[in-house]
Amino acid sequence: MTYSRRVAIVGAGMAGVACARTLAQAGLDVAVFEKGSSVSGRMATRESPFGTFDHGAQYFTVRDARFAQALETVPGLCKPWSANTVRVLDEHGRVAAASLPAKDSHWVPRPAMSALVSRWAQPLSEQIHLQTRVTRIERDPMNHQRWQLRTEGADDAQQVFCGFDAVLLATPAPQAHDLLVSSHIAAEVSQPMKGVQMAPCWTLVLAFPNAMQPGMSSLGPQWNAARSTHHRMAWLARESSKPGRKSIERWTVQASAAWSQEHLDDDNARVEAKLLKAFAEVTGIRAQPAFTQTHRWRYAKTMQPLGASHLWDAKAGIGACGDWCIGHRVEDAFISGLELALRVA
Numbered sequence: 001m002t003y004s005r006r007v008a009i010v011g012a013g014m015a016g017v018a019c020a021r022t023l024a025q026a027g028l029d030v031a032v033f034e035k036g037s038s039v040s041g042r043m044a045t046r047e048s049p050f051g052t053f054d055h056g057a058q059y060f061t062v063r064d065a066r067f068a069q070a071l072e073t074v075p076g077l078c079k080p081w082s083a084n085t086v087r088v089l090d091e092h093g094r095v096a097a098a099s100l101p102a103k104d105s106h107w108v109p110r111p112a113m114s115a116l117v118s119r120w121a122q123p124l125s126e127q128i129h130l131q132t133r134v135t136r137i138e139r140d141p142m143n144h145q146r147w148q149l150r151t152e153g154a155d156d157a158q159q160v161f162c163g164f165d166a167v168l169l170a171t172p173a174p175q176a177h178d179l180l181v182s183s184h185i186a187a188e189v190s191q192p193m194k195g196v197q198m199a200p201c202w203t204l205v206l207a208f209p210n211a212m213q214p215g216m217s218s219l220g221p222q223w224n225a226a227r228s229t230h231h232r233m234a235w236l237a238r239e240s241s242k243p244g245r246k247s248i249e250r251w252t253v254q255a256s257a258a259w260s261q262e263h264l265d266d267d268n269a270r271v272e273a274k275l276l277k278a279f280a281e282v283t284g285i286r287a288q289p290a291f292t293q294t295h296r297w298r299y300a301k302t303m304q305p306l307g308a309s310h311l312w313d314a315k316a317g318i319g320a321c322g323d324w325c326i327g328h329r330v331e332d333a334f335i336s337g338l339e340l341a342l343r344v345a
Ligand SMILES: Cc1cc2nc3c(=O)[nH]c(=O)nc-3n(C[C@H](O)[C@H](O)[C@H](O)COP(=O)(O)OP(=O)(O)OC[C@H]3O[C@@H](n4cnc5c(N)ncnc54)[C@H](O)[C@@H]3O)c2cc1C
Pocket: 010, 011, 012, 013, 014, 015, 016, 033, 034, 035, 036, 039, 040, 041, 042, 043, 055, 056, 057, 058, 059, 060, 061, 132, 133, 134, 135, 170, 171, 172, 175, 179, 201, 203, 254, 297, 299, 300, 301, 321, 322, 323, 324, 328, 329, 330, 331, 332, 333
């Protein structure tokens, strides 16, 4: 009987799942550990009684041929979104640059952003451990060449998973670095992570079901997505304009990196009030939303990437991948996960 190398992957966002599926296709035995209750990480979807919100990534681009090829495995799942022409707004919500033509299409999965990673993760469902946070990586006492992982479940249940030839970290760089340091692992990969910088993003989602009155197709502006120079807000988009979504008027607002950093430790109610005010100023929508929620992404956007597609210490059997290796986009996460897997396989 031939031995399949056993690989643990920490994180089931785009990078972790791209990595896991490639390794599994190459015949390796993979186990994926995800602290959240579902896969997809920052390509998240928030459910509400009025429809879904893509409260992490809003859309993705397809510039790399390998990503395009991978998308061919899920025909029809993703559609271009008409927000291709994104407005640029000034501080007062006036359109400063009309219909900036995007360099490339903005794609969205249907029925919501999380659908793409979920679909690619489906064949691995037996190998993905959800609600399982990796708290420590240590040498396997049964075989010092291998690794074992200590984990914590939703109910604080602690488990140990052992016998891994390699451990691949597919989390944001600061979390990967902290895990290695707290595990006292002096792998070559941890040092370069220190140069990576990631900014937070406060996000507000809003629904206006009353806008669905006869003769009224939508509230507010005629555009569906805009970059904003308002000091609080960087991006706002009408979720209901995306293909395959419910038509109930819904918006997602992303605060700017600087404002999110400044208000990192504010409570949700305070952030909501401030972002709601900015939203009203920019869109002119002053109606009371029937549904609001805020979410803080502590590590949302790469400001300073690693500058290499992945990290791999073959001697230690420790690797790392994620959007932060190359940039700040979904596609970067895919390429990073893919290239790490090809190196390890
Ligand atoms: C608000 C926002 C807007 C964005 N907009 C866009 C956009 O419009 N277009 C675009 O292309 N990109 C956008 N992005 C970026 C895009 O979402 C990311 O590039 C991509 O999703 C990153 O994937 P990843 O796999 O590298 O990391 P993540 O998606 O962060 O995945 C890491 C996973 O690791 C898990 N994890 C962390 N620590 C542990 C642990 N100890 N144990 C177990 N699991 C752990 C996390 O729960 C998470 O699921 C946006 C991001 C945010 C937050």
